[in-house]
Amino acid sequence: MNTAVAPVTVPVTVYVPADSAALAAGADAVVTALQTGCAQRALAMALVRNSSRGMFWLEPLVEVATPAGRVAYGPVTPEDVPGLLDAGMLQGGAHVLRHGITEQIPFLALQERLTFRRMGVTDPLSLSDYAAHEGWAGLRRAVTLDSAALVHEVTHSGLRGRGGAAFPAGIKWKTVAGAVSAQKYVVCNADEGDSGTYSDRMTMEGDPYMLIEGMTIAALAVGASMGYVYIRSEYPHAVAVMSEAIARATAAGFLGDDVLGSGKRFHLEVRKAAGAYVCGEETAMLESIEGRRGIVRAKPPLPALQGLFGQPTVINNVITFASVPIIFARGADFYRGYGMGRSHGTLPFQLGGDIRQGGLVEKAFGLTLRELLYGFGGGTRSGRPIKAVQVGGPLGAYVPESQWDVPMDYEAYAAMGAALGHGGIVVHSDKADMAKLARYAMEFCALESCGKCTPCRIGSTRGVEVIDRILVGRHREQQVELLRELCDTMLHGSLCAMGGMTPYPVLSALNHYPEDFGLVPATAAAPDPQLA
Amino acid sequence: MKPDRPSSVAGTPVVAPLVFVPRTSKIPGAGPEPMAPALAAQVNPLIAAHRERAGALLPLLHAVQERLGHVPPMVVPAIAEALNLSRAEVHGVISYYHFFRSTPPGRHVVQVCRAEACQACGADELLAEAEALLGCKSHETRSDGAVTLEPVFCLGLCASSPAVQVDDQLHARMTPARLRQLGEQLEILA
Secondary structure (H helix, E strand, O other), X not given: OOXXXXXXXXXXXXXXXXXXXXXXXOHHHHHHHHHHHHHHHOOOEEEEOOOOOOEHHHOXXXXXXXXXXXXXXXXXXXXXXXXXXHOOHHHOOOOOOEEEEHHHOHHHHOOOOOOOOOOOOOOOOOHHHHHHOOOOHHHHHHOOOOHHHHHHHHHHHOOEOOOOOOOEHHHHHHHHHHOOOOOXXXXXXXXXXXXXXXXXXXXXXXXXXXXHHHHHHHHHHHOOOEEEEXXXXXXXXXHHHHHHHHHHHHHOOOOEOOHHHOXXXXXXXXXXXXXXXXXXXXXXXXXXXXXXXOOOOOOOOOOOOXXXXXXXXXXXXXXXXXXXHHHHHHOHHHXXXXXXXXXXXXXXXXXXXXXXXXXEEEEEOOOXXXXXXXXXXXXXXXXXXXXXXXXXXXXXXXXXXXXXXXXOOXXXXXXXXXXXXXXXXXXXXXXXXXXXXXXXXXXXXXXXOXXXXXXXXXXXXXXXXXXXXXXXXXXXXXXXXXXXHHHHHHHHHOOOHHXXXXXHHHHHHHHHOHHHHOOOHHHHOOOOOOOO | OOOOOOOOEOOXXXXXXXXXXXXXXXXXXXXXXXXXXXXXXXXXXXXXXXOOOOOOHHHXXXXXXXXXXXXXXXXXXHHHHHOOOOHHHHHHHHHHXXXXXXXXXXXXXXXXXXXXXXXXXXXXXXXXXXXXXXXXXXXXXXXXXXXXXXXXXOOOOHHHOOOEEEOOEEXXXXXXXXXXXXXXXXXXXX
């Protein structure tokens, strides 16, 4: 024991995240070590299990409240704890793991956190913490507005669906608001199955009331009295936190028969998915909630008119709903002021894969991939050069270095045959075999296809076979032509994005990395009208 | 009038009259095999708790699997009857979703994420390593019932990949050495 450290009598607040990613890095063992260490040293610690700041390379990130602000230490292992305590961690003392004031860490300081402004700051389930950090301000304003004004505010904010399709939320809400029915629903699509994405998980685990608030505002806007949050089964912590948050919010009058004394009814329920990727498609999700196999429905009818149980239904993704409270708290103009072109507001980008500083970066639309990869991400974790970056999940295109300076907005990415999707960014080093990844995309589609439409169900299996033939070099040029034709069929003939976007990773890999398919770059780089 | 129909002789039908024979086939969930009383005692309260919910089937199957570790085929008829569905519909839902199991898993379940972000950090090699360490192929349960190994798609830890889940515990930045360590702790190494 270091006698230089005076025993602390007033408990010092120490934050250790309980986010899944922190737990996976050993946060609970760090808590045990802190409790033991403090007890041995007669130090008083008030522990708060916050959510993650989204700097996952520093997890478990332990923060200590000091008069100068919260000081960050990370990544902390249980073995580091005695040394940290002896170094005066509870007073913000110097240590090799100390990163200074958390909010001044460049990765965080350079972000524009609107939706994620409370992330890692508050205790996720504390209603008083939420209220103290601008919580419920949007809902309090929303209960004073009528349906038309609510829909107008969302439309004017420019908010578009953050799940991938980027459809204007206001238009969707307006359709549901205008539908005549005794029963309407609000459904949150939290079946975040895309590799490289975790912003929904973070939101549900780290700031659940924000999602509840956003869904409640949507319910007021369209006249819905019942809502569901459909959460993937791979996220047990998110299911637990959301369920508890709904119970607490209901008990406190933010949900239930009389939302904030408005006389309006809105009940919310968590539904656990069961591991079918395609249930992230909205109509397959509705089928699943209704208790059936998650088979995609043909549209029309639009879910906005005939959705869950055949009733008008607003379906949005977690981040879309989570963006709503701040739009009402600070006004549509405030939100609209961020971004570029027709992409307004911010997008939580999620850096993953072979990246040194993996984590969540919320920025206005318009920054470049290069800024994300090197400015925030710091290059690869392996130290190897970056070869390809998959943007927008398993159905997103592989973006080569020549396109890393394109501003990230929905239109610019669509123009180059890619998609921002849900903001997931997966980095591959020069070790990646792009033909293998293209094959994997087809294999994944074959595994996860719901089977309703032929291009997706059969095309994906044929796609694996064709790529296999390309790789062994049997009639290679001919097979490449066949693969392009197959992709064209899937792109235009599939019922939903599962089969319709699987060609994105396949064709982008083929177009930008022909040598991985055993092709001579010059001959294979034939411009493709779909994915130039 | 069907001309090829054989004529009856003196009112005696040539074709044997239809007699209902109960099916005894062994198609999982298809047989009328009733639940054993011990199983019924566990499952019936769950059915009672969920049957009135809108879209009750998935929550009910989750509840059954949470209680029993899997959804045994014997419970299908009871669930189907309670929810006014056919047994085929219930079986269809169970078999459609990756999460539901019809057979019990091993005493420990090791899941290795093989989605793209984890692949970028060596997930394929890690899965091969796991097969060797555990002496168990992917998607299989080892013959001694000690462990089930499953590749999964995205545990949501894409910034700290490769990710592994062992029973209820998530592990980030997994290495073969740490996997061996975990296996030793649980005594599931081959």
